[in-house]
Amino acid sequence: MRVVYKNLQRRIDWNEARSFEWGVGSEDALQQAIIHVYRSYTPQEEWFRVFHVANGGKRNSFEAMKFKRMGVIAGVSDLVCLLPNGKVGFIELKFGNNGLSPAQVSFRDFCQKNGYKWALCRSVGEAVNTFKDWGIARTKYEREKENGS
Secondary structure, eight states: OOOOOTTOSSOOOHHHHHHOOOOOOSHHHHHHHHHHHHHHTSOGGGGGGEEEOOOOSOOOHHHHHHHHHTTOOTTOOSEEEEEGGGEEEEEEEOOTTOOOOHHHHHHHHHHHHTTOEEEEESSHHHHHHHHHHTTOOOOHHHHHHHTTO
């Protein structure tokens, strides 16, 4: 299946990405657009800061049992973000008016109770704002300033 969404042919800056009309039609397409924007403006050596844990999706019973034994847990967020100073954050993505499952509510509550960052994002702009708030979306100028260039 090919996922189609608009405007991934060109690079856009972080500020434009916040309000850009992406035309995504599913949670998968939303996640792909968010990762595209993140990787477009982040040096490749920092791509490890934001990654997906393959927790969701439809599986047959054999695969489901295998993944469960490998440590898959229902409710864990879609994106894991390694933040500055040894912190970690989690982003749950939802498309449209979809709500959190009971397992996702439990994971969110666990994160918030234990001091982990957690965010619900429904758009590329919300994700970019979260990346910026958490200190993992920096412009080229900000990176050069940090490195003393």
